[in-house]
Amino acid sequence: MMSINQPNILVIDDEASICKGCSLILGEHNYSVSSRTKGKDGLREALAGQYDIVLLDIRLPDIDGMKILASLREKKPQTQVIVMTGYSTVQNAVEAMKGGAFDYLAKPFTEDEIVLAVTKAIEDKRLRDENILLRKQLFERFDFNNIVGEDPAILEIFERIKRVAATDSTVLITGESGTGKELFAGAIHVQSSRAANRYVTLDCSTLSSSLLESELFGHVKGAFTDATHDKKGIFNVANHGTLFLDELSNLNLEIQSKLLRVMESGEYKPVGDSHTVKTDVRIIAATNRDLAKLVAEGSFREDLYYRLNVFPIRIPPLRERKEDIPRLAYHFLRLFCKETGKRIEGFSDDALVLLMNHSWPGNVRQLRNTVERLVIMTDHGFLNRDILTPHIQIDGRSDPSAPNKVPETWEELKSVKKHLLENIFGQMEEKFLVKALTECQGNITHAAQKVGMQRSNFSALLKRHGLSADNL
Ligand SMILES: Nc1ncnc2c1ncn2[C@@H]1O[C@H](COP(=O)(O)OP(=O)(O)OP(=O)(O)O)[C@@H](O)[C@H]1O
Ligand SMILES: [Mg+2]
Known part of the structure; x- marks a missing residue:
């Protein structure tokens, strides 16, 4: 039976006892399970139905399990396939993983093993579905259709964004608070060739300098007292994607110089690490401050300013x-x-x-x-x-x-x-x-x-505001 809320699982195995065993075990864990003992029949069902997971025996009498796997990968990429294989065919399992299976179970497997494999596959699928949804939302939000404006200055910004999106250039967006800097930054990312990769926003005004540094570059275990394990930084997470540095005028001079170094060399060192790491991240920065003035005052590095200002976009205030x-x-x-x-x-x-x-x-x-x-x-x-x-x-x-x-x-x-x-x-x-x-x-x-009010309502309202005819 298909169910909307419970994850749906299909078991394809020519041994009826395996089908039955899986149904029993997984049914107890609140999964909705169907099974097929014929390969072709199983494939048809997997393609027609809405299965989250297919448990697939790789050795079937009527059709090669690998063919079923390939067909599912192509036509139902959302469905996770867990391959089941006998001891003698571990080599097949390796092939199956290469062919896009999520996991494999060697027969005979225990109840715990199958439950664990299925739980992992469901969790992985949930994360992937979530990612797809988030990306869709990102695209909708930053679509030009949702950015309103026909003023010549805005039309010119659209034009400039289209041009710069195609490149890897750093972009500096300036404008008063609330003018749409974040919106235009996102539009650059979704129109760029990096759109399929991560878009990470870092608001430089909310974190302390030390947190900012490890947030950007990551740290290794033991780098400082609280560093109990290695942590990936944004330059790692956003690799091949875009980093939006919001209100970057808040970065202190030390982090500014580290940022400049990554921008120039494409390399950085996680906090506490002696090795450098390579990264390829496009940077879009925004500020509502006058950076040139901050440079003159000595609180913003001149070289970083010029590096960021390769392609400036100024968003005019609404007035x-x-x-x-x-x-x-x-x-x-x-x-x-x-x-x-x-x-x-x-x-x-x-x-x-x-x-x-x-x-x-x-x-x-x-x-x-x-x-x-x-x-x-x-x-x-x-x-x-x-x-x-x-x-x-x-x-x-x-x-x-x-x-x-x-x-x-x-x-x-x-x-x-x-x-x-x-x-x-x-x-x-x-x-x-x-x-x-x-x-x-x-x-x-x-x-x-x-x-036009009832007298009683009017005086009740007066009372609520602590007003009376006398104290006016
Ligand atoms: N041209 C526009 N069309 C539609 N919505 C817009 C436009 N410009 C701004 N907005 C909306 O106005 C709000 C503020 O925009 P945004 O957050 O991009 O401003 P900002 O310049 O980043 O502000 P701040 O400097 O305060 O961070 C958002 O809800 C955004 O969606
Ligand atoms: Mg903003």
Whole structure:
């Protein structure tokens, strides 16, 4: 029987007793097992069904097991094959491994051996499926179709990215916070010939210098007190791929010089190691600081600056590409409506004017956050100037209620969101109450009538905010 949640296993063996034994043992471990005693029949079933693992006897009377293996590798690459073989055919096992089998079991095998082999194969498959999914997500996120912009400056960046992606050149992306540096960095990777290899991001502003060094270059056991075993560094993990060094102005001079050495020689030494290791990693760096100024001040190495600045890309702040604001606003509106299932028609003209004239110190990220908030606070219709005004005035980096610390976990993020919403909405509610009451000279009945609320609800809200007609 096929099952969605339990891993599905197919046993192909001409000995019915093996089929039965495998079914019993694996069934007890919550796998869903089917079996076939004829090779051809087994192959047909393996190709037609959705099996995670095929346990395959390599010596079958009607068809060569190696042929089944080859056919599965070609047509069902996601299915893991574990080959079963008698003692006399260990040589076949070696061949089978070369032919792409995940593992082999020598008959007779014990219950533990088969369970272990299957568990390993399932785990390996899960990791591979996950990788495929992650790569797909990476491609979607950094696809040009998901990067909005028709301003000439942005179109030129697209053009430059297409050109540089094809090369191995180092790229330096500069721009204010929230302009899209990370997005464009990812776009370079997915358009490059390294796209099938790893894309690793290192945020240089979050780690201490000593951690950064071992993070980048790895360390050997005993390199320092906590180094209980060898650790691979990013230059190893990202080999043949791309390394995105975010906010690299935070690297200290010592690491800067080590970084320059890898970039020039393609070699580095793990911390505590006396041997050099070769690496081939393309570097994309980003910063919102003025590196030339840091060079002048002596906190950034001039030679590294020139090495990084081979191909600079400057992303203009949002206020320098106002024409893109409505496009971006609609892009985010569609995104959040899809996420929440809401049907908000769009922005009114005066709302768009307001958005375009705002200075957006937090750039595209701030616009995105603002639209997200608007979608939360609105259920349908058009977003007009009145709805927008409070959000635009309150928003911004100057907002004291906005925490500067970026949340570490989903839970934290949710709580920050809740906090922010309560805070911002709370401020607005208070202003709303004060305005209504002031305009009605402190008369609660009139104020409630004016704003279209029940008197009881209006006074309850006043109470919640610690307001009364007297203390205005
Ligand atoms: N042109 C664009 N089209 C669509 N989304 C964008 C665009 N530019 C930026 N964004 C979105 O805005 C947000 C901020 O972008 P990103 O993280 O790339 O900025 P950044 O320059 O790296 O900021 P920081 O300096 O703060 O790290 C992200 O959610 C990103 O997806
Ligand atoms: Mg960034």
